[in-house]
Amino acid sequence: MQSDPLKNGLVGHWKFAGDARDHSGHENHGRPHGVDFSAPGRSGKPGTAARFNGVDDCIEVKHHPTLSLGNKDFSIATWVRLDEAHDDVIGDIAGKYDPVERRGFNFYVTASSSGYNSHGDSRHLHFGIDNAMEESWRDCGALHPTNTFVSSLTAHDGRLYAAQADALGDGSDSCHVYAYSGGHEWEDCGRVSDDLRQRSAYSLIAHRGHLYCGTGQQDWQAAGPELCNFSHVYRYVGGREWEDLGQVGRNYRILGLASYKGDLYCGTDVSHPQVFPDSGNVFRYAGGQQWEDCGRLGEQVHTFALMVHNGELFGGCMGEIYRYLGDRNWEYLGQPLGNTQVHCLEVYRGDLWAGTWPQGYVLRYHHGQKWENGGVVGERHERTTDPVNEINDLTVHNGSFFAGVIPRGEVCRYEGGRQWRVVRRLLANPDYDPHQLDSWARVPSIAAFDGKLFASTGTCRGCPQERPHHEAGRIYSTQIGRAVSWDRDMGSSWNHVAAVRENDRLRLYLNGHQVACSDSIPASCYNLDTAVPMYLGFGSVDYFSGDMEDVRMYCRALHREDVATLASQSAGDSAW
Known part of the structure; x- marks a missing residue:
């Protein structure tokens, strides 16, 4: 037999x-x-x-x-x-x-779940x-010659998409999204908005079979009625076409998007002294060009990060972290270790983690208002009078936990306990000075695609330049061990x-x-x-x-x- x-x-x-x-x-x-x-x-x-x-x-x-x-x-x-x-x-x-x-x-x-965005569905x-x-990093090219900041990287329907912060000129070259074509090549998927006063393609997420983009002004110091209009969310139609899903409150930046229980949520940021009742709130898409106001995270007017975890939606703002309770209600979960900004949230080994400014703490959530210190990432505090570390993204790939960090444009790996190690400095600005904000560099977004780890770079404010630093506004990739993926x-x-x-x-x-x-x-x-x-x-x-x-x-x-x-x-x- x-x-x-x-x-x-x-x-x-x-x-x-x-x-x-x-x-x-x-x-x-x-x-x-x-x-x-x-x-x-x-x-x-x-x-x-x-x-x-x-x-x-x-x-x-x-x-x-x-x-x-x-x-x-x-x-x-x-x-x-x-x-x-x-x-x-x-x-x-x-x-x-x-x-x-x-x-x-x-x-x-x-x-x-790149940058400030939650996981797509x-x-x-x-x-x-x-x-x-350990593997070397490979240069995968830039989106536009004068762009200095790649806001978000997102895998969707078998392709890797990148959001562009800005470009010189009248605005027609800014606010574009690109798709990776291999090597150093990126395919232009068009200007997201017809409104030239919306300068930045900011947040990206895959939701219910489509790619969505939230717009804004990357340079927070320029966000306001003098230079830009209120932000919208758009849905990618294909080719170079985008569908306008409407203005989201009265805000100048849409920093994070989340797919939660079948609905699309977005976190907003006014970044201007003039604050309205719907500034900085979280919103849920209600169809057409309508958005439902889901309330504000405490008294804050800057919703940075959103993340789904264990059946719930979490939000990070100016140092504080909240859990969504429904309607317009949010539960306060603390302001751990005196941080003043929570820029990203991620799930690693079953726990919710948060990346912060200015100390650069990475925090692990326990319960109630209790958070555990998972270490400091970035510049050593003894080098500067004031701490200047900001965690722009946290990502898990092939067993490892990574952080993208200001001010030195580094990708760091978690080593357990409170230990982090620099994997690669992607933007090595020779004029770096911890006391000069415009000399700082970012790794705004990290994403897994095609079995590899991709990371983007940016200057601190993302202002366009005629001749940017050769490592600014670029995307790099590496292998973490060996991996394969099905990105659909x-x-x-x-x-x-x-x-x-x-x-x-x-x-x-x-x-x-x-x-x-x-x-x-x-x-x-x-x-x-x-x-x-x-x-x-x-x-x-x-x-x-x-x-x-x-x-x-x-x-x-x-x-x-x-x-x-x-x-x-x-x-x-x-x-x-």
Whole structure:
């Protein structure tokens, strides 16, 4: 009798048929933390899938020699169903990764959340391995010769988009969005607004299958009725066309956008002494060109950052952090460690983190009004009389947690505890002086795309220049270990996903089809052995939010035919 090829090399098989037991014969049984095993699977029958709540549910699989990956081939495959209503970061399908040693693999679903923006609702699939490998950074070009600031980077529908802060001239060359074409090339997707007094394409997000952009004036010192008009939000139609969704309150900058429970939210900033009742508030899109006022974060008139986490919407402003309660109500969550501005929020390893000014604290949220100091990023305080560190972006990619920082234009990596390390200074201004604001440099936006980490640069105020510094207003990329990604929305129905390490390549499959393949990998450099447990439904991004069925781990590379067979199986075919 011929053996079943799908049993060859099987070292873990968690059917989730009412429990987390391993059916491979190797007794790699899972220890559930929470997890609802009564969920219906693809057949619709209760008790055939595991439901993960996205908050604290996961399954821990103790390390065993059969799960030692080393330099060898391996594969992991499963069925997942993701939630339709977006109110949390989706999170990790599986991972066996040591964040201290930066060794292991990560398999997860997430979306872009660059700059001050929350995660979009587009569900992108990522798979990566690392062994603390460092790579050089590659120059990916600039958007416009006189632009000095790239406001936002966002992956949407298989492309990477970049928002331009400004350009010299009458305004016709400013406020554009571009799409990456490879190498140093960027395709002009048009001026977002027909109003030449809207100078900056500021915020970007993917929401309900479309790309949205909030406008404003990047140079906050120039924001006001003398030089610009009130800000709008626009939806990308395609080519070089944008649809005007209307003015959002009486504000001169839309700093952050969020996709939350099916609705589009935006945070506004007036940046001018003349303040109106709807200045600096958060708004929800109501259709057409109408926006519903969702209230103000305390008494603040500057809403910088928005982020979804564990079913809730959070906002950061002038030092204070709030949670949305509905209608026009926000709950105060504190002003941690005396910071005066909260510029970004992100989710890392299941927790909400905040990046601040001027000390450069990165803070981890506990509960109530309690925040933990996660370290200082940026200029050492002894070099300057006053602290001048601002965290412009926080991003997770392939197991690592990154920050983009003022005043020295640096990308930094979290090393655990309160430790951060500079990975690369992307804008090395030779005239830098910690006491001179116009000499400062930023990394405004960091995003994952095509298995790589991209980061943009900017001068402090983003003012256009005839001959900018050669590193200002550019985009750079690097490899963090090796990774592949599917940068299109997976949707909310059941999908079969598989991640494969095969010789010197990583391969990613969706519903039986290969959707990504890495460049050649020096296999000897990627020994993934680590004694940490493997987790299903948890990892470097977040606790998984959704349903999972029939997880399989192999100590070999699945062939295309193997993956296609698994993806074509009817519900209940994994009963052996």
